[in-house]
Amino acid sequence: MEITKFKTMIHELFPRELLEEFDDDYGFTNTSNTLIKTIGYSTNLSIEVIEQAKAAKVDLIITHHDAWDFIYGLKEECIKRLKEYNISHFWIHGPLDYIDFGTCTSLMNKIGIDNIIRFSEYKNSSVPGIGEFNEAESFEGLVERMSTELEEPVRAWKNHEDKVKKVGVLTGAGHSTDHIKFALEQGCDTYLTGEASLYSIQYAQFAGVNLLVGSHTFTEIFGVESLALKIKELTKDLTLIQLHEEHFELNPG
Numbered sequence: 001m002e003i004t005k006f007k008t009m010i011h012e013l014f015p016r017e018l019l020e021e022f023d024d025d026y027g028f029t030n031t032s033n034t035l036i037k038t039i040g041y042s043t044n045l046s047i048e049v050i051e052q053a054k055a056a057k058v059d060l061i062i063t064h065h066d067a068w069d070f071i072y073g074l075k076e077e078c079i080k081r082l083k084e085y086n087i088s089h090f091w092i093h094g095p096l097d098y099i100d101f102g103t104c105t106s107l108m109n110k111i112g113i114d115n116i117i118r119f120s121e122y123k124n125s126s127v128p129g130i131g132e133f134n135e136a137e138s139f140e141g142l143v144e145r146m147s148t149e150l151e152e153p154v155r156a157w158k159n160h161e162d163k164v165k166k167v168g169v170l171t172g173a174g175h176s177t178d179h180i181k182f183a184l185e186q187g188c189d190t191y192l193t194g195e196a197s198l199y200s201i202q203y204a205q206f207a208g209v210n211l212l213v214g215s216h217t218f219t220e221i222f223g224v225e226s227l228a229l230k231i232k233e234l235t236k237d238l239t240l241i242q243l244h245e246e247h248f249e250l251n252p253g
Contacts, residue, residue, distance in 0.1 A: 001036045001235045003088060006060065009234055013227070014095045021122070022094030029066055029075075029089040030082040036060045041228045042243040043217045044068075045078055045089060052243045054085045061243065062231075064103065064224050066091040096223050098122050101230065103171040103223030104129040107192070110149045110222050111142065113167060117186075120170060128170040128179050130186050136163035139190070139210055146192070150218040152247040155196060157211040159204055164190045171219040175200040184209050194219035215249035 010026075011019065019026070029045065040058035042049045045067045053061050061082075067075035082089050096102045097120060104120035113131035120129040139158050147154045167190045168183025174193035180203055183191045190210040193200075194217075204211035225242065232238045 001238060003031060003034050003036055003060070005235070006036060006090070006231070009231055010090075010092070012234075013230055014092075014099055018095045018098060025094035026092035026096075027090070029091060030079055031088045032083055032086045033059055033088055036088070036238070038239040038241065039228060039231065040241045040243040041224045042245055043221045043224060044245060045091065046074070046245070047077060047081065049243045049245065050078060050081045050085065050087065053087055054081075056241050056243075058087060058241060058243075061087060061089045062224060062228055063089070063091045064093060064096055064220050066093070092227070094122065096227060097126070097171070101223075101226045103220045104169050106222035106226045107171055107219055108167075108169050111146050111192075113169075117166075125176075126170055126174065126179065128168040128174060128183050128191070130166065130168055130183065130188060132166045133164065136165045139164055142190070143212060146212055146214060149222075150214045152215060152218055153250050155213040155250065157201060157204060159210050160189065160208045162189060164210065166190070167192060169193070171223070172216045175213075177203040180204055180207065180209060180211075192219075215247065217245055217249060218247065221245075 036059045038058050039060045040053045041062045043064045045063045067078045108131045114134040115132045117130040121127050142164050143156045166188045168188040169192045170179050172194045175195040175197050180191050192212045196213040228240050
């Protein structure tokens with residue numbers, strides 16, 4: 001696949017309005033080659049991810065996040081190695097969070113939510129997606145399933161005794177009390193996200209809504225995987241490889 005075809009696919013998969021709204025929240029960090037045979041994907045761009053890509057002979061890395069500017073010096077080193085190894089890199093943040101197959105929806109699908117009532121969207125700020133189980137689930141069962149799918153321990157606060165029926169989901173940094181309040185106003189009894197703060201934990205307890213928190217990285221990997229699979233559907237001869245990242249966010253110190 002020519003890299004120009006990849007660019008065309010992005011515009012086919014994402015509505016123009018979404019790409020225009022987040023025109024500075026996606027793009028190429030590096031384009032070292034034009035022919036793409038193997039795509040590697042991960043949530044974050046890091047030195048470790050690039051070294052894996054080199055070993056696997058990856059032509060293009062797709063990530064949700066670009067290298068973080070506030071991890072000082074990381075982006076410059078990533079670009080240096082991408083150029084040295086002849087690997088292109090494309091990242092897509094906002095558009096992937098708010099597309100119907102994106103990060104939020106993909107996590108809901110992974111944990112077995114039966115009915116997606118509304119997708120995550122952006123209305124001056126992030127709005128959680130809302131989903132519902134056909135049959136109410138036990139809190140403990142949902143914690144176990146989420147931990148299994150993310151392959152990491154999930155922090156969980158059980159703040160009422162009822163079973164889980166309606167769930168609000170905002171992957172990554174969805175820890176604002178505004179996000180939890182929105183989910184509560186939509187009738188959710190449980191809220192899932194990828195980060196937590198003192199305020200989100202205390203508000204969930206005060207409001208009586210269950211709180212489940214995975215890591216920022218692994219609540220969002222399924223959205224990147226969904227995008228990679230859609231690209232493969234359009235170009236059958238591609239090889240896809242997940243580039244593995246460490247589960248360091250939730251590990252005890």
